[in-house]
Amino acid sequence: MTFQHPFDQAIALTPTAEGEYTGSTSPAYANMVGPFGGVTAAVALNAVLQHPALLGEPVALTVNFCAALADGVFTATARPARTNRSTQHWVVELAQGGSVVMTATALTAARRETWSLDDGPMPAVPQPDALADTVSLPQVEWVRRYQTRFIEGGIPTNWDGGGASSQTRLWMRDAAPRSLDFCSVAALADVFIPRVWVRRATRVPVGTVSMTVYFHAGAAPLTELNHSWVLGQARAQAFRNGFFDQTAQLWSEGGHLLATSHQVVYFKE
């Protein structure tokens, strides 16, 4: 019996036909209701990556959280809607009991050597070794699957309505060693705690409804990074009429931008 990382267990899919799979939510990534959304996003991406017609590597992924997943089995379908010479467009759906619980689109492409530039440096922050582990939400199971070291904008210690900034910066990585790859980056993009909690120091019900990840690093550089830390930065731009946005960046320890991500989140009150 070989050890399987809990993340690989959580995103595992069993093919039932070309582009059709079954999977199951993982208790190791349980959220307050249903599983951690970052893992569900990774499952949608994995349905593309497991497809025999796959061309290239992920460049963009958009997932839409249509409903909270129930604990248990789900089906996934991935369809290459358009295949070009060097790019491929995917449509993905996850369903439970015949009802759609996630829609997604993805772009995969052949990466080429070109002129390259990160437009702006990684923020100057303390190195992970200089910081202590923080478990942001001890009562939530999936949070324990990540090692997190907050620099700013962690879970408020006083829920007193006194928040002043929506920005969070933290170092993060899988708690159990696992090399970085596209699926784990997609999940890391959703590790940030809700912006509205940080900005307001007020705990209101929230739920991500749509998330996009742009992958700036290819498969080889991610593999080379192995289990190293990722610096995450997230902030909101607007809270309005029950929804807020989050714009986020993920850098390698060496300061390379690995991914940028955006999401829009429902909030109550």
Add this chain to the structure above:
Amino acid sequence: MTFQHPFDQAIALTPTAEGEYTGSTSPAYANMVGPFGGVTAAVALNAVLQHPALLGEPVALTVNFCAALADGVFTATARPARTNRSTQHWVVELAQGGSVVMTATALTAARRETWSLDDGPMPAVPQPDALADTVSLPQVEWVRRYQTRFIEGGIPTNWDGGGASSQTRLWMRDAAPRSLDFCSVAALADVFIPRVWVRRATRVPVGTVSMTVYFHAGAAPLTELNHSWVLGQARAQAFRNGFFDQTAQLWSEGGHLLATSHQVVYFKE
């Protein structure tokens, strides 16, 4: 005969069945190859807005440009993948000659009065009256459908490889008066010139492959704004392996954040 705004002509869809439409590209919005992508994004959104089962207003839209549209007719399909009590998730496709040219997803929802905040002020910029009109790409037809007044990061005057920043700021609006709405905001999110041209002062072939728009303002505030100016700000975060990203904000003249948008763009060399 009543006057129809060229934008309304360009995004017009004729229903052929529930959620199925035909449309046609508009010469008024011709790009270098095919139509202006912002209008195609607006068409995808319009397929949702025209659907008889529509619930609520757009909150998020992601469009994937799978192939350059040929001039002429196309079909559009919009399907409500999941309808909840106050949110609805849509899957949209545009096709020509049986091949998919765009995939899209959208979230519509009932907007409610909640605690609201723009996290960060609109940048301090000169008012539109203090600036002159600039036609950024005189040889491109769609550019003439917009009135644009650049503050910074316009089309380089010298293509000498000497660019230093990827940021563009400009005031923009439809050239012919038309009230703002969700479709026009979706199109405005794509009016920015390619980041790689601005950053490098080098003209290389480009094409947007995926764009997301989060709508922070509802229908009523957009209608109230009527034909007023919109401040657009866009910058790139990474150029790597043939793709770069763009993160953008759109504000009303009064400084309210109307929408945030992101896209990933193919570039050659």
